[in-house]
Amino acid sequence: MSNQFEPKLVAFLCNWCSYAGADLAGVSRFQYPPNIRVVRVMCTGRIDPVLILETLARGIDGVLIGG
Amino acid sequence: MRAYAETLPNVVVADRNLFTCSQDTQEKIKEYIREYDLNRVVVASCTPRTHEPLFRETLREGTLNKYTFEMCNIRDQCSWVHRDDPEKATEKAKDLVRMAVAKARLIEPLTDISVPVNHNGLVIGGGVAGMVSALSLAEQGFKIDLVEKGDRLGGQALNLYATYKGDKIKPYVEDLVENVNDHPLIHVYLNTTIKDASGFIGSFASTLTDDNGEKKKLEHGAIIMATGGKPYRPKEYLYGKDPNVLLSLELDQEIMKGSDRIRGARSAVFIQCVGSRTPERPYCSKVCCTHSIHRALTLKSLHPDMQIYILYRDIRTFGDREDLYTEARDKGILFIRYDLENKPGVEKENSRLKVTVTDHVLQRPLEISADIICLATGILPSDNIPLTKLYKVSATKEGFFLEAHMKLRPVDFATDGIFLAGLCHYPKPIEESIAQAKAASARAATILMKDTIEIEPIVSVVNPEICSGCGTCERVCPFGAIHVIEMDGVKKAQNTPASCKGCGLCAASCPSKAVDMCHFSQHQIRAQICALA
Secondary structure (H helix, E strand, C coil): CCCCCCCCEEEEEEEEHHHHHHHHHCCCCCCCCEEEHHHEECCCCCCHHHHHHHHHHHHCCCEEEEC | CCHHHHHCCCCCCCCCCCCCHHHHHHHHHHHHHHHHHCCCCCEEEEEHHHHHHHHHHHHCCCCCCCCCCEEEEEHHHHHHCCCCCHHHHHHHHHHHHHHHHHCCCCCCCCEEEECCCCCCEEEHHHHHHHHHHHHHHHCCCCEEEECCCCCCCCCHHHCCCCCCCCCCCHHHHHHHHHHHHHHHCCECCCCCEEEEEEEEEEEEEEEEEECCCCEEEEEEEEEECCCEEEECCCCCCCCCCCEEEHHHHHHHHHHHHHHHHHHHCEEEEEEEEEEECCCCCCCCCCCCCHHHHHHHHHHHHHHHHHCEEECCCCCCCCCCHHHHHHHHCCCCCEEECCCCCCEEEEEECCEEEEEEEEECCCEEEEEEEEEEEEEECCEEEECHHHHHHHCCCCCHHHHHHCCCCCEECCEEEEEECCCEEEHCCCCCCCHHHHHHHHHHHHHHHHHCCCCEECCCCCCCCCCCCCHHCCCCCHHHHCCCCCEEECCCCCCCCCEECCCCCCHHHHHHHCCCCCECCCCHHHHHHHHHHHHHH
């Protein structure tokens, strides 16, 4: 089990919806795997494609954009 | 975590607290700022969506620029959602703190943007909550537009007989309507709804339309939503088929009229939780237990020998309303419990109604002959969905408006400058609607009284030296907040901070990277990513 691949993910979340949703998941005590790191943005419109490429280029296995 | 945080670049001191938002910790943060001559502060705790303003204020009081603060969400988005894996949750928390520190190193002091405030207020809904809100603001000297979709003021209170303490509601509502109509600062628009809306705190623009389709555009600095509610109208229990089957509000009207139906009745059955606390509408409507018991006592006082039965699932006569329950039992009103799987039946039998119910104590079916049946149905919101879209405010899945935070901002929407009061929020008794209306109007007044208001400077900035004037930003901006203008004979983009919502589309789209976002700069976001990878 210890050798099993565990992806490291970055989520860019919109402050007004998905980030609030991620907070609500916490308030509701929903459980999900701890593989994800959230970067808060004021709107997903702010996500320059360069930021996604840079995230992947630096070895992050996947990018989630929620907005 | 504390020891780890202290190892991060530029961190000179790290501390842990039981409650970082508590008053004494705020003082401690200010002391640290002085003692270590800090110029950036990171708090790792709950969510910036609720607590960032508090800590920014602490920094300001600690004489730092309030935007030199970064918050790291290790509760709502870490410890609470990874309860079963504390080791990995701690690793994640370390990553998040490292990312926050990396961003904090690059954040810059900013100055709030000042925008002018329109001193007029808009109240949507002419029921008790709306009228109290309007009157309370008008009494403080603000000009108020009160918009009501129906043809009269008063709302559901017009149908209510008395409060649980026995005060008659009708005279109070009539007084309120008169005061609102007579107030020189209140303009009432009947048969009117909101067609269109735009703007933000301090300067909203709403387009009203009346039944004839005539439109009028009005401007306001703050808005109160008080759109009210309505009773659920069931198809069951012969409602709508037999005139002696009444909703709670209909029973009140019969009592107020002193109708023959009430005068001739010798037996009454109340059925509680009709269409309420079901899988479809799981919420409790709060007022119905008290209302039915109180009205049963009213009937008992009119006809002391009337047989009255209350069929209930749970009795929730909260607070000192419990006295009514005790009084009802003393006066011989019978309470029979049923459950959702075994609901009562209602049939017509000769000229009377026959109610069948299985008594949970006797475990036997009972038959009750009734002259009138009162259905305590759940409270539904008005159709708030169009307003949620127009004003970008939230609602629950049942359609009730949703406040920004139950404890921190209980009458505010998450959208600044818009407030709520009354049944549109959730079912509640009239005195709570009135209290909430006064709270909402006090909150609205904190905006309306100002000449200008400070808004967050999380907006775009253009570097004119790099800008090629291509106009991509102007084309993508949804708010018309960035335009290409001629500067010394050269085309350059120029932003309008007051209109900018900080979405960052311009920054993401700019081919020359001449546009960036304050507080969410390319640089800062890259630093977060680099710190993680």
